[in-house]
Amino acid sequence: MGTENYRRLFTEDPLFWKALAVTLEYAVLSVPLGIAASLAIAMLLNQKVRGIPLFRALFYMPSLVPSVAMAIVWQWVFNANHGILNQVLGAAGLGKPQWLQDAKWTIPAFVIMSLSGAGGARMIIFLAGLQAIPSSYYEAAQIDGADGWSQFRHITLPMLSPVTFFNLTLGVIGSFQYFTQAFVMTNGGPNNASLFYALSIFRNAFEYFKFGKASALAWILFAIVLAITLAQFGASRRWVYYEGETR
Amino acid sequence: MLILGAAAYSTPLIWTICTSLKTNEEIAHEPNRLLPHRVTLENFPAAWHALPFVNYVVNTLFVTLCCTLATVFSAALVAYGFARFKFRGRNTLFFLMLATMMLPSQVTMIPVFLLWKQVHAIDTYLPLTVPSLFGGAFNIFLLRQFFMGIPRELDEAMLLDGCGYFGIWRRLILPLSTPALIAVVLFTFIGSWDNFEGPLIYLSNPDNYTLSIGLDLFHDQYSTNQGQLMAATLVHIVPMLALFLVAQKFFIRGANLSGLGGR
Numbered sequence: 001m002g003t004e005n006y007r008r009l010f011t012e013d014p015l016f017w018k019a020l021a022v023t024l025e026y027a028v029l030s031v032p033l034g035i036a037a038s039l040a041i042a043m044l045l046n047q048k049v050r051g052i053p054l055f056r057a058l059f060y061m062p063s064l065v066p067s068v069a070m071a072i073v074w075q076w077v078f079n080a081n082h083g084i085l086n087q088v089l090g091a092a093g094l095g096k097p098q099w100l101q102d103a104k105w106t107i108p109a110f111v112i113m114s115l116s117g118a119g120g121a122r123m124i125i126f127l128a129g130l131q132a133i134p135s136s137y138y139e140a141a142q143i144d145g146a147d148g149w150s151q152f153r154h155i156t157l158p159m160l161s162p163v164t165f166f167n168l169t170l171g172v173i174g175s176f177q178y179f180t181q182a183f184v185m186t187n188g189g190p191n192n193a194s195l196f197y198a199l200s201i202f203r204n205a206f207e208y209f210k211f212g213k214a215s216a217l218a219w220i221l222f223a224i225v226l227a228i229t230l231a232q233f234g235a236s237r238r239w240v241y242y243e244g245e246t247r
Numbered sequence: 248m249l250i251l252g253a254a255a256y257s258t259p260l261i262w263t264i265c266t267s268l269k270t271n272e273e274i275a276h277e278p279n280r281l282l283p284h285r286v287t288l289e290n291f292p293a294a295w296h297a298l299p300f301v302n303y304v305v306n307t308l309f310v311t312l313c314c315t316l317a318t319v320f321s322a323a324l325v326a327y328g329f330a331r332f333k334f335r336g337r338n339t340l341f342f343l344m345l346a347t348m349m350l351p352s353q354v355t356m357i358p359v360f361l362l363w364k365q366v367h368a369i370d371t372y373l374p375l376t377v378p379s380l381f382g383g384a385f386n387i388f389l390l391r392q393f394f395m396g397i398p399r400e401l402d403e404a405m406l407l408d409g410c411g412y413f414g415i416w417r418r419l420i421l422p423l424s425t426p427a428l429i430a431v432v433l434f435t436f437i438g439s440w441d442n443f444e445g446p447l448i449y450l451s452n453p454d455n456y457t458l459s460i461g462l463d464l465f466h467d468q469y470s471t472n473q474g475q476l477m478a479a480t481l482v483h484i485v486p487m488l489a490l491f492l493v494a495q496k497f498f499i500r501g502a503n504l505s506g507l508g509g510r
Binding site for chain 1: 248251252253254256257258259262263285296331342345346348349350351352353354385388389392393394395396397398399400402423426427429430432434437473480484487488492495496498
């Protein structure tokens with residue numbers, strides 16, 4: 001006993017490493033893409049255009065549809081033969097991947113699906129962050145002749161950095177706990193290509209009733225996420241700018 | 248670009264609406280078409296009368312309002328402490344708080360349940376509402392990020408004017424963070440309105456059920472009846488959408504910057 005559960009996981013369990021690899025691949029792809037997409041949408045929706053409340057609501061809506069209904073919708077979108085995604089790809093002359101049946105395409109499919117949440121909470125947080133930037137900064141920059149890109153680079157990005165940091169930290173934590181959609185849509189398949197880490201904890205605990213192994217898995221997850229978060233806080237000193245910080 | 252994106256993002260909802268307007272024969276038909284061949288409204292009254300939805304709505308509203316008020320107040324107060332005061336062990340406490348988010352809820356579910364069972368709070372609303380008095384790590388971290396972006400000189404000016412720390416919080420920090428506070432209200436309301444796991448675990452008397460449990464009962468009892476499920480789903484979504492439309496009014500660029508004029 002003692003550390004036996006941990007030793008076995010590290011040395012004898014290929015599924016442990018598989019789950020870790022799947023989750024890492026998903027995190028590396030979905031977190032940066034998701035943050036970039038959310039920021040782009042927030043900036044799009046921060047304009048003074050007629051009907052902006054309607055546009056904001058339309059982008060936010062996927063986050064309001066319960067996950068059961070959402071999973072049904074996405075199975076329909078990813079259907080290899082008559083799903084809407086492959087109809088579009090087919091019409092554009094591109095291939096028709098077997099999204100949820102081909103191990104190669106499973107993680108990309110989940111990443112695409114995760115982008116449908118880019119108009120949700122993360123976008124709202126960016127939108128709130130954009131509000132907090134004094135408009136006098138942009139006015140001063142315009143007087144100095146700064147173009148749109150350099151305003152974005154030198155005002156928007158640094159002023160948003162506390163919020164971006166928040167979204168990054170929470171994005172990583174969330175991606176390591178990704179569970180519901182993988183459970184509902186593919187249940188880890190095909191050939192364990194979507195065996196997310198949280199799904200493997202769930203299986204060991206509630207399907208195989210190996211509570212010791214499941215607890216060991218949970219503690220390893222906790223240690224990994226804590227280490228990444230601490231590293232992010234360390235690195236944040238170099239790129240996150242707080243106007244009200246005591247120096 | 249705005250229109251293209253909006254169209255793509257609203258597809259799931261449009262699909263839900265369209266399905267709720269179809270007859271069952273049409274939903275079962277393969278291949279599935281988006282637009283209903285013949286529009287029918289019969290799914291809505293049928294779904295409404297199938298379960299005591301009025302009762303569920305009242306219960307859900309009660310839990311949701313308690314959670315939202317408690318969360319915003321507590322999170323804003325704790326975040327102010329983390330953002331503005333230096334004290335021993337602050338960073339340790341902050342990481343301890345963040346650590347509460349790092350285990351999946353499936354892992355902590357059972358110990359937390361046993362805790363509530365020991366204090367005989369099962370089948371009451373206490374396990375669903377009392378935790379919100381602690382604000383939640385997500386909200387506290389979020390508000391801290393916004394509070395730290397407010398220049399310190401403003402605090403100092405108010406201190407010189409004889410304002411206490413509580414006054415600074417109420418009259419400077421909170422007004423300047425309106426969009427962030429609105430975001431917390433929105434997330435807490437939606438999270439609580441939508442909460443499924445909590446009511447599922449803690450409520451056993453059907454009179455106490457919330458709307459999300461009602462939807463799931465519906466899913467089980469009427470699993471072949473997708474049209475009614477989608478109709479009930481829409482009824483579930485409407486209050487959240489209404490709140491969103493009110494809340495987004497506060498996201499108007501420059502509306503909250505009067506305190507920073509002339510800087």
